[in-house]
Amino acid sequence: MNARSRFINWGAAVLVLALPFATHALLGQGWVRILDFALLYVLLALGLNIVVGYAGLLDLGYVAFFAVGAYCYALFASPQFDLHWPLWVLLPMGALLAACFGVLLGTPTLGLRGDYLAIVTLGFGEIIRIFLNNLNAPVNITNGPQGVSLIDPLHVGPWFLEKTYHVGGIEIPLVINIYFLFLVAVGLAIRLSQRLEGSRIGRAWAAIREDELAAASMGLNTRNLKLLAFAMGATFGGVSGGLFAGFQGFVSPESFTLQESVMILCMVVLGGMGNIAGVVLGAVLLSVLPEALRGLGGLQEFLFGKVWVDPSNLRLLVFGIALVLMMLLRPEGLLPARARQREFHESQ
Amino acid sequence: MSRSEVSQGGALLKAVGVGKRFGGLRALHDVSLVLGEGTITGLIGPNGAGKTTFFNVLTGIYKPDAGTVHFSGEPLPVGRPHAVATRGIARTFQNIRLFSNMTVLENVMVGRHVRTHAGVLGAVFKTAATCREEAAIAASARGLLDYVGIAGQAQRIAGTLSYGDQRRLEIARALATEPKLLALDEPAAGMNATERTQLADLVRRVRDDGTAILLIEHDVKWVARLCDRITVLDYGERIAEGSPQEVLAHPKVIEAYLGRGAA
Ligand SMILES: Nc1ncnc2c1ncn2[C@@H]1O[C@H](COP(=O)(O)OP(=O)(O)OP(=O)(O)O)[C@@H](O)[C@H]1O
Numbered sequence: 005m006n007a008r009s010r011f012i013n014w015g016a017a018v019l020v021l022a023l024p025f026a027t028h029a030l031l032g033q034g035w036v037r038i039l040d041f042a043l044l045y046v047l048l049a050l051g052l053n054i055v056v057g058y059a060g061l062l063d064l065g066y067v068a069f070f071a072v073g074a075y076c077y078a079l080f081a082s083p084q085f086d087l088h089w090p091l092w093v094l095l096p097m098g099a100l101l102a103a104c105f106g107v108l109l110g111t112p113t114l115g116l117r118g119d120y121l122a123i124v125t126l127g128f129g130e131i132i133r134i135f136l137n138n139l140n141a142p143v144n145i146t147n148g149p150q151g152v153s154l155i156d157p158l159h160v161g162p163w164f165l166e167k168t169y170h171v172g173g174i175e176i177p178l179v180i181n182i183y184f185l186f187l188v189a190v191g192l193a194i195r196l197s198q199r200l201e202g203s204r205i206g207r208a209w210a211a212i213r214e215d216e217l218a219a220a221s222m223g224l225n226t227r228n229l230k231l232l233a234f235a236m237g238a239t240f241g242g243v244s245g246g247l248f249a250g251f252q253g254f255v256s257p258e259s260f261t262l263q264e265s266v267m268i269l270c271m272v273v274l275g276g277m278g279n280i281a282g283v284v285l286g287a288v289l290l291s292v293l294p295e296a297l298r299g300l301g302g303l304q305e306f307l308f309g310k311v312w313v314d315p316s317n318l319r320l321l322v323f324g325i326a327l328v329l330m331m332l333l334r335p336e337g338l339l340p341a342r343a344r345q346r347e348f349h350e351s352q
Numbered sequence: 353m354s355r356s357e358v359s360q361g362g363a364l365l366k367a368v369g370v371g372k373r374f375g376g377l378r379a380l381h382d383v384s385l386v387l388g389e390g391t392i393t394g395l396i397g398p399n400g401a402g403k404t405t406f407f408n409v410l411t412g413i414y415k416p417d418a419g420t421v422h423f424s425g426e427p428l429p430v431g432r433p434h435a436v437a438t439r440g441i442a443r444t445f446q447n448i449r450l451f452s453n454m455t456v457l458e459n460v461m462v463g464r465h466v467r468t469h470a471g472v473l474g475a476v477f478k479t480a481a482t483c484r485e486e487a488a489i490a491a492s493a494r495g496l497l498d499y500v501g502i503a504g505q506a507q508r509i510a511g512t513l514s515y516g517d518q519r520r521l522e523i524a525r526a527l528a529t530e531p532k533l534l535a536l537d538e539p540a541a542g543m544n545a546t547e548r549t550q551l552a553d554l555v556r557r558v559r560d561d562g563t564a565i566l567l568i569e570h571d572v573k574w575v576a577r578l579c580d581r582i583t584v585l586d587y588g589e590r591i592a593e594g595s596p597q598e599v600l601a602h603p604k605v606i607e608a609y610l611g612r613g614a615a
């Protein structure tokens with residue numbers, strides 16, 4: 005590593021560490037919360053990236069794994085069954101359970117590709133949500149549409165994240181504690197993704213993505229490798245689900261709609277499928293941008309002295325236009341993976 | 353190179369009565385082929401004769417409607433390409449099918465997959481065993497690139513190689529799976545005379561290093577010089593089998609190639 009890139013790395017690290025404090029001081033709690041959610045989305049997008057970016061399998065039901073992780077945490081750490089299991093048990097459990105669901109989803113879709121695969125996975129996502137919605141009778145498991153509330157707040161050993169700490173005169177409230185917990189999770193997820201990508205397995209995924217028939221003819225067990233991709237991607241979803249449940253203190257089926265799946269897919273595609281930096285950028289942009297666009301109301305008032313268009317409508321419009329423009333001007337994503345960039349330029 | 357090598361080496365591949373239909377089209381009918389260890393066998397025939405279809409049946413891409421295939425004395429898995437490759441048959445494709453956005457080296461490294469073991473845990477924890485294996489994969493892949501004569505291109509993107517080099521790369525990738533039988537579908541297509549000679553040398557070298565070869569080719573003279581045995585297909589049926597001299601003198605073969613009346 006040369007001096008320049010070391011400098012950039014250190015700069016980035018300081019920025020990431022100082023960001024929540026600066027945001028808290030300048031913009032308030034609400035914006036730090038938005039950053040927390042951005043990190044959660046980064047985690048989800050990195051997971052989906054394994055399935056879509058590495059193995060080339062289009063998955064429109066990814067939010068199902070997020071839901072599985074969230075309910076796993078919610079049911080085992082809340083008054084619902086009066087169970088209060090700790091984080092270090094529930095996160096791995098959620099990841100494992102999500103992986104099982106990944107295999108469950110993967111198995112019937114193995115022969116499918118592209119649009120067909122997207123439709124089946126979309127259905128799977130909806131099935132999970134509808135199950136969660138209806139598993140309140142005859143035996144009440146999920147509490148139906150009301151969801152599960154009073155979920156135990158997150159704590160890692162002696163670190164209780166809902167407490168406000170004071171370190172050398174600096175206030176560290178819940179939202180900043182959460183920021184750092186999620187940051188650790190994202191760091192691990194990035195590391196994991198990098199190692200998978202550069203491994204024998206990652207290479208096999210890339211080969212399947214490029215030419216499945218040739219890959220199989222070279223002795224790659226495409227069935228197992230695809231299931232592995234689904235399972236690995238799902239674990240990220242399961243972990244972020246658990247973190248989400250603990251942070252929110254409340255989960256309900258409403259949080260796990262198709263729209264969420266589409267949003268996560270947009271993050272991966274817009275950022276640059278298969279490239280970790282791109283996926284992170286995509287997730288941060290798409291989770292922060294819609295919030296920032298709420299300011300459009302104030303802007304109108306400033307410019308025209310009056311709010312002409314309801315900002316909540318306008319912001320979705322602007323968001324949509326931004327996405328369409330993006331896909332027209334840079335279809336390979338903001339920071340595309342090397343291989344993807346070539347794919348796009350080849351076909352032009 | 354004596355013709356009796358076939359009887360000396362045991363039968364490596366034994367296909368009996370293979371049949372394959374596509375709807376009303378009889379792409380293969382009652383095709384049998386025996387191939388000995390250490391031999392180069394040619395599969396020739398006019399366009400649409402069923403040569404590629406035979407390869408696809410052999411390598412598990414199609415399931416045959418009839419017939420059996422034995423490899424090293426045991427039945428070959430049916431309809432499971434990866435299992436066939438594991439058993440020791442590797443192939444190249446008539447329309448080159450490289451992983452064209454990956455590097456040349458990575459393509460060959462993928463070929464090593466089937467003979468290596470590192471899994472997810474090894475990758476995630478970067479264990480010593482995994483690192484060692486990864487280094488070995490890269491080293492043997494480089495060795496194979498050198499073997500086929502494109503070592504200098506290792507870091508290039510596979511899709512950007514010249515046509516001839518792409519064909520060589522496909523061979524290197526196939527050899528990486530340590531096959532006992534290498535099946536080449538028109539490896540010389542699109543090559544000039546010099547490249548063809550080099551390719552023939554490479555094929556002989558692979559054979560001498562212990563891998564039997566089954567190859568499809570349209571250039572009859574080139575095949576005749578290279579092969580120990582030749583099987584001829586026409587309209588999905590085997591019309592001749594034997595040494596190059598026998599086969600090329602066969603009236604049915606002359607008829608198939610030159611049209612009726614020429615015989
Ligand atoms: N998947 C398929 N579906 C339908 N028909 C097929 C299929 N594959 C091959 N065929 C037909 O089977 C016949 C044999 O084709 P095949 O590709 O095996 O010929 P070939 O001997 O390899 O010819 P060439 O020298 O042109 O490569 C052809 O008529 C072809 O159209």
Ligand SMILES: [Mg+2]
Nearest residue numbers: 403404405446
């Ligand atoms: Mg053919």
